[in-house]
Amino acid sequence: MKFKPHLYQDFAIRRIIEQPAVGLFLDMGMGKTVSTLTAVADLLHDYFEVSKVLVIAPLRVAEDTWSRETEKWDHTRYMKVSKVLGPESKRIQAVMTPADLYVINRENVEWLVGYYKSKWPFDMVVIDELSSFKSSKAKRFRALKKVRPFIKRLVGLTGTPAPNSLIDLWPQLYLLDGGERLGKTITGYRDRYFQPDQRNRHIVYSWRLRPEAEKAIHSKISDICISMQAKDWLDLPERIDNPVRIPLPAPVRQKYKQMERDLLLPFTDGDVVADTAAVLSNKLLQLANGAVYDENKAVQEIHQEKLKKLEDIIDAANGKPILVFYTYQHDLARIQKHFKQAKLLENSQDIADWNKSEIPMLLAHPASAGHGLNLQAGGHIIVWFGLTWSLELYQQANARLDRQGQEHRVIVHHLVAEGTVDEDVMKVLEGKAIGQDALLAAVKARIEKINT
Template identity: 25%
Template sequence: MVTTPPFTPTPFPYQLDGACAAAWNGHTLIADEPGLGKTIQALLAARMMNAHRALIICPPILVTNWEKETRRTRNAECTDGEILAITPATKNPGQQLPQAGYVIAADSLISARRQLEQDLTAWAPDLLIVDEAHRMKNPGTRRTKAVIRIAKAAHERICLTGTPIVSTPLDVIPLLAILDKNDAIGLTGRDIVDQYTTPAPWKGGRLPITSKLPQLHQLLAEHVWTRRTKADVLPQLPAKLRALHHVTPDPAAIRTAHADLDDTIDTWLERHPAPTDEQISELVADALPFISQLRRATGLAKVPAAVDWISTHLDGAPDDPLIVWTIHRDVTSALADQIATDRPDTRVRTLDGATTHDARAEAVDAYQAGHVDVLIAQIVAAGVGLTLTRGSTALFAETDWTPANVVQAEDRQHRIGQTRPVQITTLIAEHTLDARIHAVLTRTIGVLDDLTPGSDHHVTTGSTDTTGPRDIIRQLINDRLTTRQETAA
């Protein structure tokens, strides 16, 4: 006989409200700000919905966390079922699917293994939970297509993400497909494209129509999501304190990084001394790959300044472990190597895309247990779903184009369980791509203010002269063109 064990831990009142909204009111996108316990809300909703077969799809780094939380809440016991966590080492997972219980699978595995997708679809879960659902924002990826196909076989669906709209209203289109919510808001995906965006100057791009975004927000709030901010439900949570720290890297390293792009532009301008707008647009497309090269070079050039900042922090607050956020793996490695050279007694761990499933879990546990002084983590690889509240200080040695990704990373520390203000410092290298990246962040923040008002996504301040990588390349081209014209004069 199946018993009903108590749900553990006792949820906060707002978490109970969120679970009820998902289970009974059809607000099946739990979109609370990061750090408010969406996992608990989804598992509580599953308990309310009496789901005997629940499939949880999440990023690879979160499989272990979901397994632990499912055991802690004792949900599987209510189904007299099992918990199966599918990892890359799981052999023939389709043959191990339980008659009842919880199956947890990484979204990357589902997109890579068509047989696994088919097995999970045939399992026909009572409830599908998709964690960090903003990872499905691109409808053309294998991951998004696989999740949508599985969702059609599920009786109920719940999506979780603290950043439902990363940068454009188009981000919600796949989420609505997963949740089968187009009828609820009276809009198809094509309607959202046509009514809330307009063609961009570059081919195939779309820009938000800012005057209409509050209307879309209202539809989503009424029919699709439950979204609360930390200020709404946890007024006692300590504040975030953000600061920019300007540094001057080695000019030679920056010149070297820009040399290839400058040479490419100069060679092109020799053939087109008075280029038309159309010709410049063609060059912009050809030069876009250089942006990644410049970002990487800027990150590497900041390593000495970052290590100085890290040393100052550790000397002044040795009991406050530090998280250092990066973008590029070689920047992560360079930081770790330099700290090992300068401070051999400092305990350093790294989390990047190459970190194995078990090593990630062990590194997080070690950090939380106080056995790590500096955790160097890639924003994309470790910026979601983890709880890292042992420390209250973070350094962004590199940052991201998207405010949502930055906020997700910040909120590994600024979440339930944090008792101190979280101090976040971002390194800005003078005369590099950094300033332009922050202009992009500022522009995107304006869109998010309309779509998710009241949320904490003001990760930077600055000018809005540039709006994206293409505009940055165009500005660099114009700078070179002006220099050539002044030299000729």
Template identity: 30%
Template sequence: MNKGFGFLFEMGCGKTLTAIATLGTAYKLEKIEKVLIIAPTSVCSVWPKEFDDYADFKAIVKVLLGDKDKRIKALSDLDSFPFKALKVAVINYESTWREDIFEALYEWDADMIICDESQRIKTHDAEQSKAIHKLGDQARYKLILSGTPVQNNAIDLYSQYRFLDPTIFGTNFYQFRNRYAIMGGFNRHQIVGYRDLDQLIQKEHSIAYRVTKEEALDLPEQTFLERRITLTAKEKNIYNKIKRESFAELDGGGKVTVTTVLTKLLRLQQFTGGFLVADGSEKAELVSKGKLNALEEIIDDYVVDAGKKLVIFARFRPEIDLIGQMLAKKKIKYGSIYGDVKLEDRGGIVKDFQTNADTKVFLAQIDTAGLGITLTAADTCVYYSVNFNYAAYSQSLARIHRIGQKNICTYIHLITEGTVDETILKALAKKEDLAKTIVDEWRNYF
């Protein structure tokens, strides 16, 4: 019998930790040996870190990255791991249905499959949804993790539960839709309302557990999460070249000052955000969309699907412009404050975000809007990039965490792995101002 369950925890309520505890229990009871975790791209590399932090059992975790052959080899390497341990493969949604990869995953035959942010398979007839349904039909145990309230997208529930347990809502999407949706509009092809939602939610919760921030009384007032971005081999080569050149210039015997070191760090940080300023040029050129794609995943989950408000801080103006273009393309109404926005206009932009239900995102330059304004209409904030000043960073945290805020606050940092992003965040976690320590410790940053 296939057994499926859902942890429908709002962001920051510990669904990854709970999932790892569940895996550990099942492993120790000898129910599972192999686990496949399917996650959004920016979440994949978070899983090994979470296992390191929380698992009290032996686990070998491999993120399947790179081209098709590399991914299949990583899966094969898991099988040949010589010691007793829970074998965990992590892969992004978009790769699961690709030729040869799907076949390799099917042949690997995981005992348990976890769909992290399972709303990624909400479209029942999408290729990746159909592939994951097939993988799920074979697996002995299944788990979905999602914080998106199903009340907003009742029909989206079908595909996720088709993966989880087909006996709950059946295997025919149109029967499910006819049962719970009221059709209207042109040729009756549009959903104009719902019926029997109480019964639908009751069935949904029969194999799921829901946790909201309001219910999670033991959560800290502020929860910090990370989404990790992996550079491609080409991007990593460019990054390392900039780093080597910066080190060579600083180590060349001249006087090392705060300004010279911070300027070099700034260039590295701009690159992790996707931009490169060529020598002799003032214009930043877009060379990578890793962070933008990770941010778009969060916006899809949190703003589009869950209908919630979001604050986004970024350090550099090209990042602000790029994010603004993405929001406009998605037709998401947003307010934005950066250096060129007139002081007399800023109050109205903040007020609109605070009071207008249609304005979903507040996008701001951290040096410009990180101080003195109230953004409590949101309880979640994404840091696309940060500055080097702890005081400014600390002030920006307080934009959503202040009087008037009724919810636990969640902060998500976008971190490009193996780069200056990690170093800066560690310094900020120690409440350090990089400018005060940078001259003596500059070698640690390059």
């Protein structure tokens, strides 16, 4: 296929070539991968600026997306991709194989750094989903930080740079510029732009922005980060978000309230116990979905209201394929038992079959299907059987269908049990999305310059 870049893609390609480090904060479905591949091909074989390129990506994306995308386009089809995946022996064999791109999953970054140490060979690194390096305490961040001085060029790709708060930006920007813009340490960054919010004496649980800090942060990073949103550039069919409110039967509501009040739900063969707020939240989400793990890790089924509503949605779809996101393993088991036509997304063949409309109901966990998978050819209906607190997973998962190439209006059904924590999750996701949009808008590229 011949690649005809959109105006914004051409701009992104030029920025990757011209700048040694750049963050591409592009909405999902705007072609970050092909834009980066185009720039990498030019840097490798036209400008001779780099010699060995490493791509760090989520596992499913590392397994499938980069090689599939390389083979898709005429101008990148010649590029050889070596997948540094699997057992250590296979990883070693992969890094020793001559290739244009070496693709590794982010969980093995620490191993790769330890394997090469000071003899790090990759002079260009692409981090697919830069936001997965948002924790300064994570081993993957600390490992990559060690070899950052050996990296000549670095590109960070993400559609959600600050999924929870602007605190998340510091590690990502440090990998781009070594602390030049937001400071050399996370402590200094926090002290400069934030102040304690919720705390217990000396323990700070959350931070809030100082006055004018958000504007200052945006200004600091605007020269190294390109932010573009699909709504400004792509003529996509408007997405419909449909909260499906589900009233729970009185006995179920009573059990829910008991769990919420007493942190305990007794059963004959094992109680459901929640000893912290986080555990309680998790248990209540499970209960809202219809089943919950007890203290013996056995599944206690409470109700089937979401299964019934999912059945109604399938009937209304009238044979159109449906992508269902589940949260817990007991959700998966119950859906598969109830709907014999359901197929779990497990490998590349499943992706191909879905895109050929051969799977009527595809089940996926947002953490494993949240990045880089192109599923828009197979359908346009999404059902969230269980909700997630993570804005990043939520947005990325929806973007599997709501992305460039989608020809139909995407419908996103959210199964929300009334009077439960489901309602709180929806409000939190909407609240975080407001902050995320503010960040993206603040560092949006000065596109007017493209037209001149």
